[in-house]
Amino acid sequence: MDTLSQLPATTVATNGAVPQPQKGKALIKTQGLTRTFKSRKGTVEAVRGVDLEVRQGEIFGFLGPNGAGKTTTMRILTTLMPASGGTATVCGFDLRRDLGKVRRQIGYVSQSGGAEPAETGRENLLLQGRIYGMNSKEARQRAAELIARLDMDAFADRLVKTYSGGQKRRLDVALGIMHRPELLFLDEPTTGLDPQSRARIWDEVRALHAQGMTIFLTTHYMDEADGLCNRLAIIDHGQIVSQGSPETLKQEIAGDIISLGLDTQSDAVARVTGQLRDRPFVREIQPTAEGLQLYVSQGETVLPEVLRTLDADHIAIRTVTLARPTLDDVFLRRTGRSLRESNGNA
Amino acid sequence: MKVLRDSWLMFKSQFNVSRRNPVWLFIGMFQPICYLLLFAPLLKNLVGMPGFPRGGAYNIFTPGLMVMMAIFGVGFAGFGIIGRLRSGFIERMRVTPVSRLAMILGTLGVDICLFLVQLVLLVGVGLLLGFRPDPGGLALLALLLILSGMAMACFSYALALLFKDESGLAASINLVVLPLLLLSGTMLPLSFAPETLRNIAKANPFAYAVDASRALVAGNPGDSSVVKAFVILGVLAIITTFWATRSMRQAAM
Ligand SMILES: Nc1ncnc2c1ncn2[C@@H]1O[C@H](COP(=O)(O)OP(=O)(O)O)[C@@H](O)[C@H]1O
Numbered sequence A: 001m002d003t004l005s006q007l008p009a010t011t012v013a014t015n016g017a018v019p020q021p022q023k024g025k026a027l028i029k030t031q032g033l034t035r036t037f038k039s040r041k042g043t044v045e046a047v048r049g050v051d052l053e054v055r056q057g058e059i060f061g062f063l064g065p066n067g068a069g070k071t072t073t074m075r076i077l078t079t080l081m082p083a084s085g086g087t088a089t090v091c092g093f094d095l096r097r098d099l100g101k102v103r104r105q106i107g108y109v110s111q112s113g114g115a116e117p118a119e120t121g122r123e124n125l126l127l128q129g130r131i132y133g134m135n136s137k138e139a140r141q142r143a144a145e146l147i148a149r150l151d152m153d154a155f156a157d158r159l160v161k162t163y164s165g166g167q168k169r170r171l172d173v174a175l176g177i178m179h180r181p182e183l184l185f186l187d188e189p190t191t192g193l194d195p196q197s198r199a200r201i202w203d204e205v206r207a208l209h210a211q212g213m214t215i216f217l218t219t220h221y222m223d224e225a226d227g228l229c230n231r232l233a234i235i236d237h238g239q240i241v242s243q244g245s246p247e248t249l250k251q252e253i254a255g256d257i258i259s260l261g262l263d264t265q266s267d268a269v270a271r272v273t274g275q276l277r278d279r280p281f282v283r284e285i286q287p288t289a290e291g292l293q294l295y296v297s298q299g300e301t302v303l304p305e306v307l308r309t310l311d312a313d314h315i316a317i318r319t320v321t322l323a324r325p326t327l328d329d330v331f332l333r334r335t336g337r338s339l340r341e342s343n344g345n346a
Numbered sequence B: 001m002k003v004l005r006d007s008w009l010m011f012k013s014q015f016n017v018s019r020r021n022p023v024w025l026f027i028g029m030f031q032p033i034c035y036l037l038l039f040a041p042l043l044k045n046l047v048g049m050p051g052f053p054r055g056g057a058y059n060i061f062t063p064g065l066m067v068m069m070a071i072f073g074v075g076f077a078g079f080g081i082i083g084r085l086r087s088g089f090i091e092r093m094r095v096t097p098v099s100r101l102a103m104i105l106g107t108l109g110v111d112i113c114l115f116l117v118q119l120v121l122l123v124g125v126g127l128l129l130g131f132r133p134d135p136g137g138l139a140l141l142a143l144l145l146i147l148s149g150m151a152m153a154c155f156s157y158a159l160a161l162l163f164k165d166e167s168g169l170a171a172s173i174n175l176v177v178l179p180l181l182l183l184s185g186t187m188l189p190l191s192f193a194p195e196t197l198r199n200i201a202k203a204n205p206f207a208y209a210v211d212a213s214r215a216l217v218a219g220n221p222g223d224s225s226v227v228k229a230f231v232i233l234g235v236l237a238i239i240t241t242f243w244a245t246r247s248m249r250q251a252a253m
């Protein structure tokens, strides 16, 4: 488990630069939101009682593995489908009554985007602007502004079907913000993108946030949730398992994590557990696929002692990693599974 | 007003898409032109037989082919909707305040324009072969065909929004289109048909369109079949437009 090495060094640095969440009014508020799909194969409870509050000025992340119910929740909040139960307000309007008013306030970038492939990027942008009531001059100006800002000059007048993944994603974001929405929904904004394109999208999200836009995004990447979001909710099987700022969530796993790679076929795991269980610095021991994870205080100081103890008992240690807790550890702690393993083929 | 403005915006967008993929124009044309060139000559020998309507073979057959184009060519208009469901375009639009009726009308406008271009080409070929329509009647016929095309296109859109994939749409449209066509009197006049078939055909709105089209081409706009066809297809066009709009409103993928 080399969870720390998954985090790019820049994440930590930029994290400090993200403004602290303001105590704005709630732009999204849900209570007991549920959604059930019925099909011939039976019913799927995709969302099972989600309570969320997203406040103005936040970048709010919705983190969870594939199939957790992120898209379904977002589609309810963006007026695309009704909830089966529960209540939700978006930008102060009730989703059951004021669909039209909600639609005027929000922007939505779905997982697949939604640009028309047989039109150029600029044509797509112009249509989007005009639909929200701009006249053609305003739409042209705004499109030109976004094309310049997102560096799309080179391809804005080519048909969208010729775009690369990263170019397409930039257009998708531009479409979502064309009408300057108060609240922007981004469904898996960087899934499938190369690292450079990801970084671009992150920069753009931060820039939008700096201009005062509130952003609600889903992701199954913990580094994205960690590095980009002020606050997040972790969702699994349609239920929120934890909610708070990335720091708060990680603090619930106080201290550091020592991951030991052991021969899991032998009795090594049991013997290590026996040896270390009652040490004062060990808070928790959790078995993993590769061996054990020790949740300890002051990892740097206690690591030598752990190693000495195990060495004295002639327990063969294959690998050792010392790491700060990540959101994956939070997920593991809450669900008993690793987020990266749960993502499967994603 | 908003509906008109939105319809125009959606029309322009759909027009860009169709303009860049003109192959549909010719796919829709292919069949009727084939019939005109390869089948109509066979009819020449039937002219004058008992039961065959009066007028030259091309005056009988060309109007029928025009209705056939409304059924067959326009019937597959729903494929455009499937494409836009797949690209996520429709979902993106559904998050905006754009009028749902306009989403249908804009697309419909383009499909009807395409249909009119095909009709002009068909009439052109017909004229070369010996089609001699009454000019005023032909103009009225164009209106009737627009209503028929609207009904068929919206029916196809609604099915596309219901099935959401090509195979479901193709299967259901084929299931409907062929009986509609055979029981419309396009190929051979229904006056040849046995009583039972003629009675079944009474439930086919396009059979009225074919009757009326022949009367119009012959220069009899006062014929009772004309009024009947306008009313039936007009009502059908309105119903299917609302059906398609309703489906668009609910089209969650
Ligand atoms: N239209 C639908 N019909 C049936 N089941 C669905 C539908 N949409 C989503 N689901 C199911 O709901 C669950 C949650 O899906 P989704 O919200 O897309 O998850 P996520 O976006 O977190 O990957 C999955 O089990 C998925 O198969």
Ligand SMILES: [Mg+2]
Pocket: A070, A071, A072, A111, A188
């Ligand atoms: Mg999803």
